[in-house]
Structures are given as C-alpha cells and as structure tokens.
Amino acid sequence: MTNAGTTVERADPPAPAVRLPRRRGIELALIVLAVLLSVYGYCGVGLAKNGTVPPGAAGYGAGLGVLALLAHFAVRLRAPYADPLLLPIGVLLNGLGLVLIYRLDLETPGDKAAPAQLVWSTLGVTLFIVIVVLLRDHRVLQRYAYVCVVGALGLLTLPIFFPAVNGARIWIRIAGFSIQPGEFAKVLLAVFYAAYLAANRNALAYAGRQIWRFKRLQLPTGRVLGPIVTIWLLSVGVLVLERDLGTSLLFFGLFVVLLYVATGRTGWIAVGLLLAALGAAAVGWLEPHVHGRIEDWLHPFATIEAGQGPNQLAQSLFAFAAGGILGAGLGLGHSILIGFAAKSDFILATAGEELGLAGLSAIFLLYGLLVERGYRAGLALRDPFGRLLAVGLASIVALQVFVIAGGVTGLIPLTGMAMPFLAQGGSSVVTNWAIVALLIRVSDSARSQYDGEDVS
Amino acid sequence: MTRYIRLAAVFCALLLALLVNATRVQVFQAGSYDDNPANRRQDIARYDHPRGDILVGGVPVTGSTDTGEQLRYERSYRNGPLYAPVTGFASQEYGTAFLEHSEDAVLSGTDPMLSPFPLWNELIRARSPGGDVVTTLNRAAQQAAYSMLGRRKGAVTAIEPATGRILALVSTPSYDPAVLSGNGSAVERSWARLNDDRDKPMLNRAVRQTYPPGSTFKVVTAAAALDSGVIADVDAPTDSPAPYRLPGTTTSLTNESEGCEDASLRAAFEWSCNTVFARLGVDVGVDMMTATARNFGFNDTALRIPFSVAQSTFDTSVDRAQLALSSIGQYNTRATPLQMAMVSAAVANGGQLVSPYLVEDTTTASGAALTTTRSHPVRQAMYPATAMRMQELMEDVVREGTGGNAAIPGARVGGKTGTAQHGIGNSGVPYAWFVSWAQGYDDLEPRVAVAVVVEDGSADRGDISGGGMAAPIARAVMEAVLNSPSEHSR
Helix, strand or coil: CCCHHHHHHHHCCCCCCCCCCCCHHHHHHHHHHHHHHHHHHHHHHHHHHHCCCCCCHHHHHHHHHHHHHHHHHHHHHHCCCCCCCHHHHHHHHHHHHHHHHHHHHCCCCCCCCHHHHHHHHHHHHHHHHHHHHHCCCCCHHHHCHHHHHHHHHHHHHHHHHCCCECCECCCEEECCEEECHHHHHHHHHHHHHHHHHHHHHHHHHHCCEECCCCCCCEECCHHHHHHHHHHHHHHHHHHHHHCCHHHHHHHHHHHHHHHHHHHCCHHHHHHHHHHHHHHHHHHHHHCHHHHHHHHHHHCCCHHHHCCCCCCHHHHHHHHHHHHCCCCCCCCCCCHHHHCCCCCCCCHHHHHHHHHHHHHHHHHHHHHHHHHHHHHHHHHHCCCHHHHHHHHHHHHHHHHHHHHHHHHHCCCCCCCCCCCCCCCCCHHHHHHHHHHHHHHHHHHHHHHHCCCCCCCC | CHHHHHHHHHHHHHHHHHHHHHHHHHHHCHHHHHHCCCCCHHHHHHHCCCCCCEEECCEECEEEEECCCCCCEEEEECCHHHHHHHHCCEECCCEECHHHHHCHHHHHCCCHHHCCCHHHHHHHCCCCCCCEEEECCCHHHHHHHHHHHCCCEEEEEEECCCCCEEEEEEEECCCCHHHHCCCCHHHHHHHHHHHHCCCCCCCCCCCCCCECCHHHHHHHHHHHHHHHCCCCCCCCECCCCCCEECCCCCCEECCCCCCCCCCEHHHHHHCCCHHHHHHHHHHHCHHHHHHHHHHHCCCCCCCECCCECCCCECCCCCCHHHHHHHCCCCCCCEECHHHHHHHHHHHHCCCEEECCECEEEEECCCCCECCCCCCCCEEECCCHHHHHHHHHHHHHHHHCCCCHHHCCCCEEEEEEEEEECCCHHHCCCCEEEEEEEEEECCCCCCCEEEEEEEECCCCCHHHCCHHHHHHHHHHHHHHHHHHCCCCCCC
16 A cells, blocks of 8 residues: 655655646636536526526526636635545536426426525535635644534534424524524534544554454443544434434444544444444334335335325336436426425436436436545545545545435435435535535645645 | 545445446336336326327317326317217226227327337437327218217117228217316216216227127028028029928917018018028028128127227027027127128128228328228128129118118118017017118219117117118218218229
8 A cells, every 4th residue: 555645755855846736727627517517407407398498597507607616716716736626526516406406496386496595505605615715724623623513413403492394303494494404513523523533543543452352353442432432322312313314324424434544443344334233223123214214115116006106215216217328308307206305305316317327327426526536635635634534524425425315216225315416405505515615625735735835 | 544545435335336226227127117007107208298189081079188287188079979989088097998099009109100210219208299090980971870869879880881991980878088088086977977877878889789680680691591502593482481480499480571481582581581581591501601690790809990899799509490590680699780780881892891990091290191001801791693682682671671761862772670689588678770781873882881770778669670760870871971972982
C-alpha cells in the first residue's frame, strides 16, 4: 500500500514548488453541462406531456444556472483546489430531482412540490456558499465536536414533541414548512464521530482486552468506548421511538465504518454486522411496523394475491419494470400509480421508469462518483480528523443511496429515506448541499497542501 | 489509516449490488411484472388513445369518448342495440366480445401490421393509432331486420350467396353496449342487470344460439335425396304413407296439411309434409344425410366469421326412427340462424357454399388497407343440378305454398317455412322459422339469402308459424338488399 504522506515527504525538500492545476475551468464546463441537461429534461417533460416547452423553462434554467454559478464562484474564490467533480454532480442531481418532481406535479395538479423544492434548493446552495466562504479550514470543526453532538441529539429529539406524520415522528411543522431535523443531525454526528475517533483512535485500537484468543477481536476499554456507544445508543433509541429505521440504519453503518477506518480492527466490522443482524432480527420480530415492511419485501405481491391490489413496493417494482433498458421517456411513465410518497421516497421509481436502466445506471454512477471523490479526498489528506470526516460524509451518501434505492427496488426491506438531491424534501436537499460543501472544503485542503503553499 | 480507507471503499460495492438488482428488475423480471394483472400500465396504454372504429356502409357505428380519467378513452356506440350482435362490447372492466374481441389487435392498435416500421415502434414505445374494421353489413337490411323483429325475441341473418358476405346479423332483444364501456359501479350494475335479465339481451341469437330448425331442414333432406338419387324426378309420387309409422316403433308421424300420402317431392316440399321427408331421410340413410348436412356446414366447430359460431348439429349416431325425426329438423338436429342462412345461400348460389364472413377489410387509421383479400373457402354443398331443382321447389313455396308472405313483386324469391316444436312433449312455444333467398329480375344471380327465427312467448300459439310471423321479416330484409345498389358482384 502506498501512503500519500510518505511520497510527498520524499519529494518535498529540493523540488521547486509544483503548480497543481486548479481545474476550475473543468468544473465550470461540467456545471454548464449539468444545467443544460436539467433544462433539457425539463423541456422534455413539457413536450411529452403537453406538446409544448413549459413556460417556465427559461426561468428554471436561469435560476438553476445562477445558483450553480454563484456556488462555482464561491469555490473559485475560497476553495480553488477543490475537486472539480463534486459541485457539478450536486447541480446535476439537484436539477434532475427538480425535473422529476416537476414531472410528477403534472399528475397531481392540486399538490405542487417543485416550487417549494426550488426554494429549498436555493437555501441549500446558499448554505453551500456560506460554508465554503466562511469555513476556511475544516479542522476548526474538530473544536466543536461536543457542540455538534449536543446539537444532533437535540435535533433528533425535537420531533418527539410534534405529532406523528404517517406513522413516523420525524417531522416538525413550522409556518407551513415541514422540516426533518434528523437530516441535519447526520452531518453533525459525522463531525462528532470523526473528531472523537481522530482523538481517541490509538486508545481504541491498541488498549483494551482481548476476547477469547482472537488477537484481532479486541474490545477497547470502557472509558474510551463509553461515550461513543452511549451516543450511538441514544441516537438509535430516539430513532426507534420515532420509527425512522432508515436513519437509524444509517447512523449504525456510519458508526461501524468510521470505527473500522479509525482503528483498522476487522473485529469491529464483525461485531457491527453481528449487532446489526441481532438488532434487525429483534426489531423485525417485535415491531409490527417493521415486521410488515419485511413481509412486504419477502412477498411484494402478497396484497395482489389477497385481492387488495398492489401495494407501494409492488407499484414501484412495476414502474422499474416498465422502464426496461431505455425507459419510457420523461413524462411518459405512470409511476404516479405508486401514490403516496411518489415524489419523495419513491422518486427513484420515476427515474427508473422514464429513464430506464440506462438512466438509472447513470444516476447510480453519479452517486458512486460523489462517494469515490469523498474517499479520495480522505486518502489525500494528512490529518486524521479530515480523513475521517471525508470518509464519513461520503459514507452517509453511499449508505443513504443504498438503503433507499435498495428498498424501492426490492433488494432490502423498504425503509423511508430521501434519495440524496433527487427526492422531495427540503431538509434533505439542504443537508446534502452541506455535505458537498464540506467535501469541497476537505478536498481543497487535500490538494492545496501539495501545492507548496502553507495552508496551516 | 490509508489502508483502511481503501478497504472501506469496498463499501462502494453496495452501489454495484444496486446496479445488479436494478438489472434484475428492469431486464430479467420486467416481462412478468409488466404482465401482472394488477399492473395497470397495459390498461392505461390500451385506453390512452381513441380506439379504431367499426364501419357499416362506410360510416362508423362506434366512437371513442375522452373521459379525462386514468383510463382515458371509452368506447361509444351509435345505435348500439342495432349493431350489438356484430360489434359486441369493449369494456374497460369486462373485456371485449364479438368484433371488438376478434379484431381487437387492429382496433386497439397493437397489430404489428399497423406500424410501417414495427421494430422502430417497439424501440420508441409508440403505439399505432387504432385501425378501422370495415364490415360487410348492409345498413338498410340490418335496420329492416331490427325494426321488423321489434319487441319480439328472435334473430335474423342475411348473406350474399355468391360471396359469403354477411349483410345483416340481428338479435333481439338487444342492449346498448355503451353501458359496459367504462369502469366503476355504474358499469358493474349494468353488467349485473344484463346478465340477470331473463330475456338474455347479451345472447347473440344469430350465431350463438341453436334452435331446432324444423321444416326448414327439409331443404337439406331434399338436397340429400336428389344428390343421392333416391329421388330422380321431383314430380314423381314418392310412395310414402301418411301417417308414417317411425321404423322400429309404434309411433306414427302425422302432417299438418292434407294430401301428403304418396305426394311428389315438389308437393311435399310445398306443403311441408313431415311424413314424406321423414321417410326420405330414412331412405337416403344416415351416411348420406350426415355427409350432406356436413357439406351445408352442420357439425362444423371451426367456423369463424371472424368470431366463433355455435356449432349446428346433426346427430350421426341415430337409429332409423331418430333419423326420420332428424330429417325433419327435430330430435337432435339444431341450427343457428346463420347456419340456416348458409343453407339457403348454398341453394341460391348453385350449390356452392361460400364461408360467411363479417369483415370486409381492415385499414389503418388513415385508411390504408391492412389485409389483402382474405380467402373464403368455398364448398360444394350439392350438385348444381340439385341446386336448380331446389331453387324451383323453394320458389314454389313462395308462389303457391306456405311462404306467400315473402313474395316480392319484381323479384324471384324462394323460401321455406318452419315451425319447430321443442320442450318436453313439445310443450314449449314453437319457434317460427323462415329461410329464403331473392334475386331481382335485373340481377344476374340471387343477391341475398336470409334466415329468420322468432321465439315469442307472448304471441298466441296458433299465430306462430314460419309463414305468418317470420316470412314478412325475411321479405323486408330481402327488399332492403334488392333496393340497395349492388356494390359487390365478385
């Protein structure tokens, strides 16, 4: 295994300062492409549904373009070495999400979601710019680890005091807007995990007692592990109370991945998987809501055989199947048959039906690229906090995509969760822009440290 | 830590799992998901454009209504009850029937022939607009038959003898298929009401109901006797007793009319002597009777016009007494009105029976022909000479016998009445039959062959007779055809 740090140390002293390309031009070109693709999709929906280019096409394109350009200039100004793929991927996914939501709005004239989503996207991009401009160095966040964890728990607890919506207490409603505080908690928890593990990783890796005779399976001392397990139990407990299993799965996965990366102990993965299996079995057996989801997953057509018509998962599978390889074409599918949550949790079914396996693969690849760029930034960085933060943020995206995309395609039991950037849901869009902003910041640090400049 | 980050990146294999699973759903299982009856997409696609039309005399008798609902276009019918036995219904809830069913691929637009480039349509997932179905019906004849039947229960079938084109196909009481077109509770109520109706308005009596043909079957028996040589001279006495004791039994068969003892074939046909024809059937023998009946279309399960037709039967395993009864259209002999029109058409067409059909052409929505001329099988039902004799006999029936009500000034008309007994001990109200054909004096060949059956429980039993009740209906239909311009003389 090569270590990025040692390569640089060897090449450093005599060499003249290497000018790394900043690649802002590439980023700009890709952003233009992303905006054009989104506008093209928007026009395509209008042409397919009404035979005309939608009246708002120019405004929509201009709005998205201005937002993307503002973000681009913020990056150019404050994070000139940042990875040039991150922002265009965010813009494209967000633009595509708006197209899909607009397309579904046409089927539900009484319930328009795209305008609100556009407002939230604007807020998200604004947050992105604020983070990129104000957060000059990601290591500052390390200082606020405990603020973050208190904030995260506060956000997770908040919805308990609000009425449940569709069986889950994860929303709060303020002035007509519903907010999902748990979304923001993800980023805060990732910051806390990264900071805590970066500080205590040696203690976690090397102190503690062995279980049985396996050298690798070594439990750290309670003093080190205590806080982190407590936090994790609290967050999962809160989520089980709120019946939001997707998010608790996400936190658990994040926890295990970061613990492994920090300590290198394979044992953690084994223990994590074991705990996950036990937890899943227990919850699946005891909790009727979750038990139903597992039954649906095993027998997606059970309600059809019972004469009650297809349930949401069956409708989702029908939608994906109807798409086939090339898709029905934007605006020409019938994913609205899914009914409730077609624009949020099941948004991917619309993409699958209208863009086909080809479009779906492209979307998965975009997510894959986003995750890969995050990991790459983590590899290039030298400070453990930054590395863990990058890996954590990228893993959040990967886990989220896996949990919800696997759910709606019948790979794993369905748990409600927003497809990053695509799905309707303001909190989710804002959070994902924050994640991309942090990844931009981290990747900028990762590359600028090689540019002969002193970044510290 | 670098190493662990690299290892943790294996995590991205999760995305690979998603891709593999998406391929499973979208490619390998797509077919079974698409075909799941609970998946509404096929229905939505089927109804998202107007259905092709069924044309009578160049004018559509159907239409499509844009409901703006999820299943967007609903079938509509102009003069639904008149054409219901031909069009059938096209229901979003209960499927399709008759032409709507057998020509569904063309009407709904799925027929690959509708697309100039089928593979291209497959690729861009376009459905062709529904094509049109041009029927052979004669508008005036259909209307005449329907209004003449009026409120009575019965059926009329008219065929162009030389071509097999079906000119009229009427069944009463009828129903408006439009009430079944859509979906929802109103349609369900209509469906239940129509199915529970004791008069069975959805039963297509012209092709899906068999009746004992009674005396009209004597056309077949006479043809068999002439073809087999049992009768050489229609005017020679047949040496038959009246009453006739059925062979091997003590039952005696009698006649309605006098003068049947030892009557000639011509006289026996004219006055519909049961005794003579029962004995003739026995003399001809079961093999020859069966062969002739089969040549006329009895016992044929394969007839499609293009929808299927109930099988008309002539029992082939009978003793001599049963054969005697079978030969006068009783016992197990049963026929659809279409079958009896075919019998009459074969006589009118010089012994050649052209398989009847309802669909002249199918076209694309823009009118381009889809089907090239379909071949309609021709069968020799009897010798041409026999057909000539039979024409004479049938003309006599109209000119001098029981079929006087069917006579048309200025035309050659041949016919045969029938009054079929049925029910246990013949207790049911008899069916009145009339089969006939007509040729205007200016025509080169007979232009129409008709079969009429009336089953009417409300009529006075004595009034029910082929000549009294059914012949005027046949005359009206024949007149309608003779008065319309001859469009096809192939």
